[in-house]
Amino acid sequence: MSANTTSQEANTVETQNLDLVFQTRDGPVHALSEINLEIRQGDFISFIGPSGCGKTTLLRVIADLEKPTGGSILVNGVSPEQARLQRAYGYVFQAPALFPWRTVEGNLKLPLEIMGIDAAERTRRAKESLKMVNLEGFEKKFPWQLSGGMQQRVSIARALTFDPELLLMDEPFGALDEIVRDQLNEHFLRLWEKNRKTVVFVTHSIPEAAYLSTRIVVMSPRPGRIMECIESDLPPDRTLDIRETSKFLELSHRIREGLRAGHSYD
Amino acid sequence: MLKRLRDSSLIPVTVVVGMIILIWYAGAVYLNAPMLIDQYERQKTEWNFEKLRQDAWAMKRPILPAPHQILADMNQSIIGRKVTSKRSLIYHGWITISSTLVGFGIGASLGILLAVGIVYIPTLNRSVMPWIIASQTIPILAIAPMIIVVLGSIGLTGLIPKAIISAYLCFFPVTIGMVKGLRSPDPILMDLMRTYNSNNSQTFFKLRWPASTTFLFTSFKVSIAISLVGAIVGELPAGARAGLGSRLLVGSYYGQTIQIWSALITASLVAGLLVYLMTLLERLTISKMGGRLI
Numbered sequence: 118m119s120a121n122t123t124s125q126e127a128n129t130v131e132t133q134n135l136d137l138v139f140q141t142r143d144g145p146v147h148a149l150s151e152i153n154l155e156i157r158q159g160d161f162i163s164f165i166g167p168s169g170c171g172k173t174t175l176l177r178v179i180a181d182l183e184k185p186t187g188g189s190i191l192v193n194g195v196s197p198e199q200a201r202l203q204r205a206y207g208y209v210f211q212a213p214a215l216f217p218w219r220t221v222e223g224n225l226k227l228p229l230e231i232m233g234i235d236a237a238e239r240t241r242r243a244k245e246s247l248k249m250v251n252l253e254g255f256e257k258k259f260p261w262q263l264s265g266g267m268q269q270r271v272s273i274a275r276a277l278t279f280d281p282e283l284l285l286m287d288e289p290f291g292a293l294d295e296i297v298r299d300q301l302n303e304h305f306l307r308l309w310e311k312n313r314k315t316v317v318f319v320t321h322s323i324p325e326a327a328y329l330s331t332r333i334v335v336m337s338p339r340p341g342r343i344m345e346c347i348e349s350d351l352p353p354d355r356t357l358d359i360r361e362t363s364k365f366l367e368l369s370h371r372i373r374e375g376l377r378a379g380h381s382y383d
Numbered sequence: 384m385l386k387r388l389r390d391s392s393l394i395p396v397t398v399v400v401g402m403i404i405l406i407w408y409a410g411a412v413y414l415n416a417p418m419l420i421d422q423y424e425r426q427k428t429e430w431n432f433e434k435l436r437q438d439a440w441a442m443k444r445p446i447l448p449a450p451h452q453i454l455a456d457m458n459q460s461i462i463g464r465k466v467t468s469k470r471s472l473i474y475h476g477w478i479t480i481s482s483t484l485v486g487f488g489i490g491a492s493l494g495i496l497l498a499v500g501i502v503y504i505p506t507l508n509r510s511v512m513p514w515i516i517a518s519q520t521i522p523i524l525a526i527a528p529m530i531i532v533v534l535g536s537i538g539l540t541g542l543i544p545k546a547i548i549s550a551y552l553c554f555f556p557v558t559i560g561m562v563k564g565l566r567s568p569d570p571i572l573m574d575l576m577r578t579y580n581s582n583n584s585q586t587f588f589k590l591r592w593p594a595s596t597t598f599l600f601t602s603f604k605v606s607i608a609i610s611l612v613g614a615i616v617g618e619l620p621a622g623a624r625a626g627l628g629s630r631l632l633v634g635s636y637y638g639q640t641i642q643i644w645s646a647l648i649t650a651s652l653v654a655g656l657l658v659y660l661m662t663l664l665e666r667l668t669i670s671k672m673g674g675r676l677i
Contacts, residue, residue: 182574201580208578214571218593218672227589231579259673 129193129283129315130156130179136187137174137341147340148174149185154334154343156317158282161309163318163326163333165372166379171341172319173287179317180208180285193283204232206283207276211291213268215260221247221271222256228279246274249308266297273305284316290325302328303357310353323376324360327351327368335372337379345375407450414446415439448641456645469625472649478626479614480653482542486549487610491603493550494557501558502565502591503583519555523548523613528620545626549613553606560602564595597676600665607657615650627653 135152138145149171156162164172177183178190181197192200200206207228215224225243234242247253250270260268269289276284290298306329309316320326326333333347349368351359359365388394412435419438423430440449457472464471497515500507527548534544568590576586618628627650634643669676 180578182577201578204580206578208575210571210575212569212571214569214575216572216590216593217676218596220673228579230589231576231581231585259675261673261675 128155129158132190134188135185135190137185150340150342152343158315159313161316161329161331163320163330164336165320165326165333166336167338169338170336172336176285176287176317176319205281206285207281209273209276209286209289211288213272215268215271217260221258224271225275225278232279242278246277249277250274266293282314284314286318288319299357323369323372327372333372335375344379347371404450411447411449412436412439415442444638445640448644452641453644456641475625475627475630476649476653482545483549483611483614486546486613487553487607489546490550490553491557494554495561497558498561498565501562515558523552523616527616531620545614545617548617549610552613553610556602556605560598561595564598565591568594604658604661607661608654611654
């Protein structure tokens with residue numbers, strides 16, 4: 118029991134031999150196989166791999182949006198379902214997933230309304246999280262009046278309103294152009310340095326994974342499995358310029374080697 | 384100015400209406416001619432085309448009355464009489480509109496309730512849906528008198544039986560539209576609500592219901608027009624004494640084609656007005672919801 122408590126403090130997510138097989142019309146698809154992973158509190162973990170490697174599925178299992186078919190998983194020391202019921206995490210999707218009939222402010226208040234937080238507090242928190250993503254003054258705008266990058270920032274702000282300790286992000290910048298993506302990467306890193314939430318980040322961009330993460334989990338398809346976990350030793354106060362340093366290129370190279378080992382380039 | 388005129392639908396609409404009126408006048412001469420010629424020959428009257436044309440457009444009981452005859456009759460029976468008069472079309476129109484609106488209210492509520500049931504209860508989806516579709520295959524003209532008779536025997540007469548016929552017709556588009564609308568939210572939004580551990584009623588009122596707004600109004604526009612048809616059909620049997628339907632019936636008893644046509648045109652104007660009001664309500668609602676629901 119006491120051992121359980123320590124692991125609860127140390128690890129935000131812990132999986133053992135996690136397996137997930139989808140039954141499809143063309144027969145079973147092994148989406149996740151033998152996943153053993155420990156995510157420590159305050160980590161910034163990226164899952165990287167080609168499409169079909171199960172990175173999104175793994176994120177969805179952590180979020181209790183998919184049920185594993187084998188093995189075990191704990192989120193904050195409890196089952197993913199209990200963690201979800203406790204509203205332990207904020208989820209950011211690839212699309213902004215904003216409600217078109219709600220203003221920016223209305224969208225930010227949505228989770229707070231559902232969680233039964235009173236009106237004054239809702240307004241305060243919405244304002245606060247909008248400030249975190251540098252979108253003050255956009256409260257009354259509707260989503261269609263914002264650019265794609267701004268919409269995604271609102272979506273991140275929405276996940277921050279109820280202050281979860283864990284952020285699950287499924288290619289949040291994947292649909293944006295490279296310039297906006299760089300800008301949001303840097304901004305998001307500053308934000309993470311400030312609040313040190315545990316972040317699980319799905320991406321298929323090597324520079325993005327290398328730039329943001331403390332640890333990079335390289336995955337490979339058919340069956341979806343973990344090839345390698347790479348620790349990053351980049352300094353915490355890094356800016357986008359670090360991508361031209363040899364240290365960064367070395368890290369990118371290691372990620373690419375990991376992907377190659379998983380036959381991702383075949 | 385000129386460009387706006389070119390872009391607007393004013394010119395095409397005017398041209399089409401003009402064409403219809405032209406064909407109508409020609410048709411009135413063509414269809415009424417045999418009767419008139421017959422009459423001329425029996426009375427041995429001299430006639431030429433000009434006389435035929437003038438007479439064809441001024442008959443008391445023509446096969447097809449000319450547009451201006453209908454307009455004159457409408458003018459007389461809408462503006463020319465007190466609204467309380469039994470010969471005022473406003474009086475009859477209001478009788479029909481009131482049962483249309485009551486029927487629409489019942490039908491729309493029933494339609495929405497059924498849709499909610501079908502979306503949330505899988506058993507209902509499998510068991511009720513076929514019956515809903517079957518209900519619309521029964522010819523309304525056959526079942527309407529039965530409804531009037533059955534309800535009359537338990538003491539329900541007047542507005543309610545007609546409203547029930549309207550409701551019977553107009554719940555269907557609402558159900559079909561709303562089942563689709565309530566199921567329209569993107570799976571990603573449903574997942575989002577799940578991550579918040581949102582309960583069923585929160586997901587309904589915060590996501591499914593607002594997401595189905597456009598579907599709701601589309602089906603409302605169809606429904607309210609059908610509801611009017613239902614009310615008129617409900618006025619046809621069992622000798623209803625008031626309403627646009629009774630005007631149609633009475634007109635056909637006495638061969639008053641002009642009266643039939645003016646009731647008919649009034650009915651379609653009313654339908655157009657109801658659909659237009661619904662469109663206004665839709666625009667207002669959508670602009671309150673930010674103007675773009677996609």
